[in-house]
Every structure is written in structure tokens, then in C-alpha cells.
Amino acid sequence: MSFFEIMRSALRGVTANKLRSTLTLLGVMIGVGSVILLLAVGNGSAQEVRDAISSLGTNTITVRASSGGGGGQDSTTTGSSTKEITTTVADQLADASLGHVEAVVPQVSTSLTISSTTVSSDSVSVIGTTPGYFDVGTAEIASGSAFTDADVTTAAKVAVIGQTLATTLYPTGSALGQTISIDGSPFTVVGILASQSSSGISDTNSVAIAPISRVQRSYTGFGAVSTLTVEAIDSDSVDAAEAEVEIMLNQLLGQTEDTETYTITNQSSLLDTQEASAESFTVLLGAVAAISLLVGGIGVTNVMLVTVTERTREIGIRKALGATRGAILGQFLAEAATLSLLGGVLGVVAALIGAQFEINGTQPVVLDYSIALALGVSVAIGVFFGVYPAARAAAMRPIQALRAI
Secondary structure (H helix, E strand, O other): OOOOHHHHHHHHHHHHHHHHHHHHHHHHHHHHHHHHHHHHHHHHHHHHHHHHHHHHOOOOOOEOOOOOOOOEEEEEEEEEEEOOHHHHHHHHOOOOOOOEEEEEEEEEEEEEEEEEEEEEEEEEEEEOOOOOOOOOOOOOEEEOOOOOOOHHHHHEEEEEEEHHHHHOOOOOOOOOOEEEEEEEEEEEEEEEOOOOOOOOOOOOOOOEEEEHHHHHHHHHOOOOOOEEEEEEEOOHHHHHHHHHHHHHHHHHHOOHHHOOEEEEHHHHHHHHHHHHHHHHHHHHHHHHHHHHHHHHHHHHHHHHHHHHHHHHHHHHHHHHOOOEEEEEEEEEEHHHHHHHHHHHHHHHHHHHHOOOOOOOOOOOOOOOOHHHHHHHHHHHHHHHHHHHHHHHHOOOOHHHHOOOO
């Protein structure tokens, strides 16, 4: 038999029992669709985290204090003199003219109650920083402007607030130019931030940013800063900038590697770690989904065994008329492959439709290779699980087949 005759005979066999074939197609479709869609969910989740980390800037370094101290004064610990990271240390670090460092931005933070004349919002994140915060970070001004270096020098009572906070405090009008009360002190709103995506527990759009000198004077005191955000000259210089910052901080704070009271986080290393974790997570999801595809393949075996039993007399007649063992084997393998291929195509369509909707808050991102992989695996599984029924059919002796009822 030619290839086209085998395929024509296979299609007739597949359509002979439409309900049984449909149920088999459904099993393969679910398997293929699950593989593609779960891989897409894993990839989409990884993409969201990757974007969140990248938005922080892959050319930035974050320095965080890992222990408390005495408000920036020298404190004696086991006979050695150590200092905290203060605004003075930040200024000295910025003025050190490090070859791979572009900017140094200190920050202090606290949570306070912020109110307008009619509305109050509790536990709002208040950040004290310098104007460089808006250049180094991802915060963009949607309306108004940022505060200036002069505002920091004079400890001016001005603030830039997030979109959520602006809407909460002034639901019927613009907050720009209005006066808000931060823990009882009046501040003028000089800018409103553009909306940002929130990937953590706190709402990044419910925030107030003010000159660091004012926040320290009114709320936190002139002790250690919360963090230093250091910007490297480019993404390729992050490691070199990190090494320079570490050496300079140890000199400024009078510390050794054994007594460091701070930690340095490299955004690029965070991104690499996240990508490795995301890859493992995606593979795990794909492996779980592959189980359903395996179950679909077992369903193909069951259907083909039933088909061989039902068509025993047909097999005997064909062999008596001269059909070779290879022709019989090829026909039943073609039927198994056809069932798997059709189920795979339907699974791809179902997965592409499903990927248009968010799943548990995650927008799936279909991997191009997953479509070809799932289709190829589905056909391979159909052929693999169809080998035994096909071989059983091909091995029948004509006289035994013709005697079957």
C-alpha cells in the first residue's frame, strides 16, 4: 500500500467510531493544552518578576544597614570603633569620585498617618531622600515637579505623593498644590507620581516622598539612613562599582570584612537568581502537565487495542488478499498518530485561547518552542503507545483472524 492509501484507510478507521475517537482526542487535547498553558503560566510569572526587578534598574546597587547603632556616632563594639551609614557618609561616598559610580542616593523611611482636610490614611510609607531619587529609581513625576536641592538644604515641607494616596486624599480634585498633614505637620504637594505596578505587599502608589533633611528633623532623627541606592555608570560596571563601594564604606566606617554592619544587594545578581528559579519552576509545571499527556497516550493504547479486537476479521481478509505485515502495522500506527496529531492540534488551539486570559492574576506568555514540543511529543506518544496494538494486529495469522467472530 502507498502512503496515501495507508492514511486514507487510517482516517476511515478513526471516523468509524466517532464517539470513541472524540473521547480519545479529548484526552490528548487536555494533555497538550495543559503542557503549553502551564509552561505559559510559568513563563508569564517569571516575566512579571523579571520586569519588576529590571524596573529597579540593573545598574543599581542597594546598601542596607544590617545592625543598629548610636545615631551616626562612633560606638564601641568589642574594642573596635564602628559607625553607621549616615547622610554624611553618603556625601563622602558620592564625593569620593569612584570610577564606576554615577550617583549615591540616601533614603530614610517610616510609616505615618497622612490626611487632608476631610480624609485620613494610616500607615502610609514616608520616604526621605534627595532629588537624585527620581533619577536613579523608577519613580516618575506625572504632574508637578520633584523637590530640589534647595528644598533639602532648607528642610522644606514639600512632598511628592503617589497616585493612590493623591486619589484617597482628594477624590474629587487634584492634590497638586494642596496642603496635606503628615503626622500633624503641614506639607505642600509639589508633585504627583506616575502610577507604578505593585509586586509586593505594600502599595507603591501610596507613598509620600519628602526632602531627607525634613523627614529626619521631624520624624526619624539624624541617625543612620535606611538604605543607599548607588547607581553604576552602566550595567556592565555594576560588579566593579560594588567592589569600589564596599572598599570605600569599610574605610569610611572603620570596618573590616569580619565586622561589616551593612549588606550590598546587586540587582543584576538578583535578576540572575530569579531567572534560574523561574526556569526550575517552569520545568516543574511542564513536568506536572506532561503527566496528563502521558495519560492521553495510554488512552490511545486502549482505543487501539479495542479497535484491533473489533477489526480482527478485516485484518484476516486483508492479509488473505495479500496485505503485508508492514501494511497492517503502518495502518494502525497511522491511526494512532492521526488521533494524537488531531488531539494535539486541538490542544494547541485551546491553549492559545486560554493564554488570552489571566490565570490567578498572571498573564500567560506562550513559549514558541512549547507548541512544537507539545505537538511532537503528542505524535510520538501516539506512535509509541500504538506500536503494541499495531504489532498485535500485524502478527495475526490470516486463518486465525478469519475464524474470529
